[in-house]
Amino acid sequence: MKIAFHLFVHFSLLVFVSCYGGNGYDPLENVLKIQRSRRSISNHENNEDVTVQNSYTPVYVGPQDGLKEADKISELPGQPAGTNFDQYSGYVTVDPNHGRALFYYLAESPVNSSTNPLVLWLNGGPGCSSFGNGAMMELGPFRVNPDNTTLSPNKYAWNNVANVLFLESPAGVGFSYSNTSTDYQTGDIQTAKDSYTFLVNWLERFPEYKTRDFYITGESYAGHYIPQLAQLILQNNEITNQTVINLKGIAIGNAYIDDETANTGMFDYFWSHAIISDEIHEGIVSNCNFTEGGTKTVECDEYEGQAKAAKSNIFFYDIYAPLCSSSSNGTPSISEFDPCTENYIYSYLNTPAVQQSLHAKPIQWESCSGLIGLFWKDAPFTVLPVIQDLMASGISVWLYSGDTDGRVPVTSSRYAINKLQTSVKTPWYPWMYQGEVGGYVVGYQNLTFVTIRGAGHFVPSYQPARGLAFFSSFLEGKLP
Structure with a gap:
């Protein structure tokens, strides 16, 4: 069995070197097919299992002395001159017995870094890289240029208003790894536990953030990761004598949170958008x-x-975007996002000098790991009960949606919110950015829903200015 698994690992590395949402590649659907077939065989999924199995046991805390200084990035290859903020990256061990370690990248704020909040960003998939996709393609401080070797500044980076921590989770995603191959057969429950263990250890490494306001953001299958991690943090804050994490709110973009509405909303969106x-x-x-x-x-x-x-052949993560091709290299889409960006990131992050500067283990980096999704063990049909618990907890709960995403479209989000049966406090209205409609917003009891006009699945990629405006409102606790 062990030999077979290793053979499959090797096969997966050959087959699944795929871009997130690249032509025909849909990591979310791959996992959902597996989960749905399991439910049809054994239809006794209990959505309370996530809560029950996440009951608190003391987590591993390793020695952190000197590791913050060792993790500081002196300079990324091709980094633009005048970069004026501190960057850190490296590994946090979450299971020393298995040799399981998660990779992170921290971009501190250029201004007010000592007082700005700490924000954790999680990409979904499951199996997709928060650093490569989230930081380098979406909301991080840099973009990779078409030459694959130099970086340009992202003036709408989210670290303008927060210190942003990107976590590659679970092990097997991006640069994160384990020395125990069976750890790559994981799921929602273990991912939440490992992410919590990561945070407890990371805060020991960066103790100045222990009392800082803390938020969790992300997109897509992070619609599972974020509520489950937030619930675990709040539960453990009540009963642990370890680090109390000062969680203030969560924001999930184009969130996969309920399988029924994800399906009905997607096909209704296809029909209403002439697909x-x-x-x-x-x-x-x-x-x-x-x-x-x-x-x-x-x-x-x-x-x-x-x-x-x-x-047919459309990029349904952004239904109006051009595809990357030899003729489109360097040609931006209608949202001014280069459709070949993922190719540049892939080349850049597989450069030995780049991996060395990031303090990463030398590996073949992938945007998404098909292996992780194929062996995903547990995923509840819906996390709406978890979201309801969070709404009742007093933290800020926001859902946001790029309205040109066909994968987890705005219709799916609206149908899921309807299931929550929460009352409207502030009726639907257009929010403005630089004299134009930035999107639409409705304030519910203990929940905020925001759309970002003209954005696909990866909101900060397609509408970076509107994305930053929305994110700033979220941190301020004000409707945009």
């Missing part, structure tokens, strides 16, 4: 039961296949 025909949409509505325990029929499979064929 599938009336006949295909009607076939899905009439033949597909996406509820938990719903029977998957042959007819439903057939119509879903027709929808996929009708969708």
Whole structure:
């Protein structure tokens, strides 16, 4: 069995060197297919399991003396002149017996870093890199140029208003690793536990952040990661004699939080945005039961296949964006985002000098690990009960949605919020940025929902200025 697993690891590294949302590659759907087939065989998923199994036991805390200084980045290769903030990156061990360590990158604020809040960013997948995708493609301080070797500043980086911590989670994602191969067979519960252990140890390494306001943000399958980690933090804050984490709020973008609404919302979005025909949409509505325990029929499979064929060759993480091709190299999309950016990041992060400057183990870095998704062990059908607990806890809970995303579209988010049955405090209205509509917002009881106009799945990539404006409002606790 061990030999077979290692062979599969090797095979996966050959097959799954894929960009997040690249042509035909959909890490979220790959995991969901596996989880749905498991439920159809054994339909006894209990959404309370995440809470029960996350009951507190003291976590490993390792010695951190001198590690902060060792993690400081002197300079990234190709970094623009005049960079005026501190950067750190390295590993935090979360299980010394297994040799399991998670990689992080911290971009501190150029101004007010000693008082600005600490924000954790998590990419989804599951299996996709928070550093490569989140920091280098979305909200981090730099973009990789088409020459694959130099960086340019991102003037709308989120570290302008917060100290941003990017975590590669779970082990096997990005630069994170384990010396025990079976650790790559993981799931929601272990990911939350490891992320919590990471934070406790990281705060020992960076004690100046222990009392700082702390927020968690992310997107897509982080719709599972973030609520579960936030719930675990709040639970452990009550009963631990270890570090109390000063969690103030969460914000999840284009969030996969409920499987039923993720499906119904996606196909309704396809139909309403002229991607599938009336006949295909009607076939899905009439033949597909996406509820938990719903029977998957042959007819439903057939119509879903027709929808996929009708969708054809579009980048459905941003339905109006051009694809990366030899003719589009360096050509920005309508949102001024270069569709080949992921190729530049891939080349840059696989440069030995770059990996050395990041204090990373020399590896073949991938945007997403198909291996992680293929062996994903546990994923509740919905995390809405967890979100309801967080809404009742008093922390700030925001959902935001780029409105040109077809993967986890704005319709899915709205359907999921309807399931929460929370009352409206501030009715739907347009929020403005530089004289134009930046998106729309509605304030619910203990929940805020914001759309970002013209943004796909990766909001800070496609609409960086509007993304930063939304994020600043979130930190201020004010509707945009």
